[in-house]
Amino acid sequence: MKRILPILILLLSSCASQKHYEPTLKSALADKFYIGTALSPWQLTGRDSLAHDVITRHFNAIVPENCMKSMYLQPREGEFRFRDADAFVRFGEEHDMFVTGHCLIWHSQLPDWFFVDEAGRDVSPEVLRQRMRSHITTVVGRYKGRIKGWDVVNEAIMEDGSYRKSKFYEILGEEFIPLAFQYAHEADPEVELYYNDYNMYFPGKREAVCRLVRELKARGLRIDAVGMQGHIDMFGPSIEEFEASINAYAEAGVKVMITEFDMSALPSPWHRSANISDTISYEQRMNPYTQGLPEAVSAQWNERMMQYMQLFIAHADDITRVTLWGVCDGNSWRNGFPIRGRTDYPLLFDRQYCPKPVVNQLIEELTASNKRARSKRK
Ligand code: G3I
Numbered sequence: 001m002k003r004i005l006p007i008l009i010l011l012l013s014s015c016a017s018q019k020h021y022e023p024t025l026k027s028a029l030a031d032k033f034y035i036g037t038a039l040s041p042w043q044l045t046g047r048d049s050l051a052h053d054v055i056t057r058h059f060n061a062i063v064p065e066n067c068m069k070s071m072y073l074q075p076r077e078g079e080f081r082f083r084d085a086d087a088f089v090r091f092g093e094e095h096d097m098f099v100t101g102h103c104l105i106w107h108s109q110l111p112d113w114f115f116v117d118e119a120g121r122d123v124s125p126e127v128l129r130q131r132m133r134s135h136i137t138t139v140v141g142r143y144k145g146r147i148k149g150w151d152v153v154n155e156a157i158m159e160d161g162s163y164r165k166s167k168f169y170e171i172l173g174e175e176f177i178p179l180a181f182q183y184a185h186e187a188d189p190e191v192e193l194y195y196n197d198y199n200m201y202f203p204g205k206r207e208a209v210c211r212l213v214r215e216l217k218a219r220g221l222r223i224d225a226v227g228m229q230g231h232i233d234m235f236g237p238s239i240e241e242f243e244a245s246i247n248a249y250a251e252a253g254v255k256v257m258i259t260e261f262d263m264s265a266l267p268s269p270w271h272r273s274a275n276i277s278d279t280i281s282y283e284q285r286m287n288p289y290t291q292g293l294p295e296a297v298s299a300q301w302n303e304r305m306m307q308y309m310q311l312f313i314a315h316a317d318d319i320t321r322v323t324l325w326g327v328c329d330g331n332s333w334r335n336g337f338p339i340r341g342r343t344d345y346p347l348l349f350d351r352q353y354c355p356k357p358v359v360n361q362l363i364e365e366l367t368a369s370n371k372r373a374r375s376k377r378k
Pocket of ligand 1: 065066108109154198229260333
C-alpha cells in the first residue's frame with residue numbers, strides 16, 4: 001500500500017482520471033489557424049503518456065525547442081547529427097501535424113567553429129557564405145517536402161530597428177539575411193520561409209522588419225511570414241501594442257505567425273525597483289509562487305491569456321499559426337529565465353498536464369460561435 005499510495009494520489013490529482021474535454025483546442029480552432037507547441041526529444045518517445053496525450057489531442061503543429069539549432073545539427077564542420085531532428089519530423093508526420101523547422105541562422109546556440117578558421121581568426125565573407133550555404137542546403141534539403149516552413153533567420157534586428165551586431169552581421173553586413181533566404185529557397189522551392197524575432201511590438205523593430213520584408217520581396221526573394229515570438233508577461237506588452245504589429249506585418253505583405261507564445265506569471269526583473277540590498281528577500285519576492293499560483297493571480301493570468309487568444313482569433317485572416325513555447329508549465333524555459341530556479345506558470349497546461357481555465361473557456365466559446373455560424377449558413 002505504501003508504494004501504491006503515491007501513484008494513487010498522482011492519478012487522482014492529475015487530469016488522467018478526469019473526463020477528456022471534447023472538442024479539443026485544435027478542432028475548436030480548425031477554421032482559424034494551426035495551434036502548435038514546441039517539443040523536446042524526450043516528449044517524442046511517448047513514454048510520458050500524459051504529455052503525449054496533450055500534444056496529440058490538442059495541437060496540430062510542432063516546432064523543435066532546441067534540436068534543430070546549428071550547434072546540435074552540425075557540432076563540427078561537415079559532421080551532421082540528425083537523430084533527434086529526424087525523430088521530431090517523423091513524429092509530426094505520424095500525427096499529421098504542420099511541422100516547422102527552427103532555426104537556420106541564429107547568432108545563439110551556434111557551434112564555435114562557424115565563424116573562425118583553424119587559427120581562430122574570423123573567416124572571410126566568402127568562407128562564411130559558403131558555410132551558411134552548406135548548412136542551409138544540407139538541413140533544408142534533408143527534410144525537403146516534409147517540413148512545411150523554416151525560421152530562416154532568427155533575432156537579427158534590435159528593438160531600435162538597428163541590426164544586431166552578430167558575427168553574421170560583422171562579417172557579411174546586412175546581406176546575410178537575403179543570402180539565407182536565397183539558400184533556403186534553392187534547397188526547397190516549396191517550403192515556406194519566415195523571419196522570426198522577439199519584442200516584435202517595439203515600434204523601431206516593427207518598422208525595420210517591415211522594411212526587411214519589403215526589400216526581400218522587391219529582390220524577388222521568398223518570404224511567407226513574420227514570426228512574432230511573444231514571450232510576454234503580466235506587465236506588457238499591451239494588446240494594442242501587439243495588435244499594431246500584427247497589422248503592420250500583414251500590411252507589409254506577409255502572413256503572421258505567433259511562434260513562441262508564453263506568459264510569465266511572475267514579477268519581472270525588468271520592472272523591479274532599484275537598490276535591492278537584501279538578496280534573500282529579493283529572491284523570495286521574485287519567486288513568490290513556489291507552492292502554487294494564488295487564485296487571484298491565476299484569474300488575472302487566465303483573463304490576460306484569453307484576451308490574447310481573442311486578439312489572435314480576431315486576426316485569423318492574417319495569422320496562420322499560434323505556437324506555444326512548450327506543453328506544460330513544468331517544462332517551460334521560463335522557469336530558468338531571466339532568473340534561474342523559479343516556479344513559473346506560463347503555458348496553457350499546468351504541471352499535471354491539466355488544461356487551465358482559459359483552455360476550456362476558449363473551446364466553449366469557439367464551439368458556441370462555430371455552431372451559430374453553421375446554423376446561420378443552413
Ligand atoms: O544540451 C545541454 C545538455 O547537454 C545539458 O545537460 C543541459 C544542462 O543544463 O543543458 C543543455 O542545454 C540547454 C539547452 O537549452 C537544451 O536543453 C541549455 O543549457 C539552455 O540554455 C538551452 O536553452 C534554450 C534557449 O533557447 C537557448 O538560447 C531553451 O531551452 C529554449 O527554450 C530557448 O528557445 C529560444 C528560441 O530558440 C528562440 N527565441 C527565444 C527562446 C527562448 O530563449
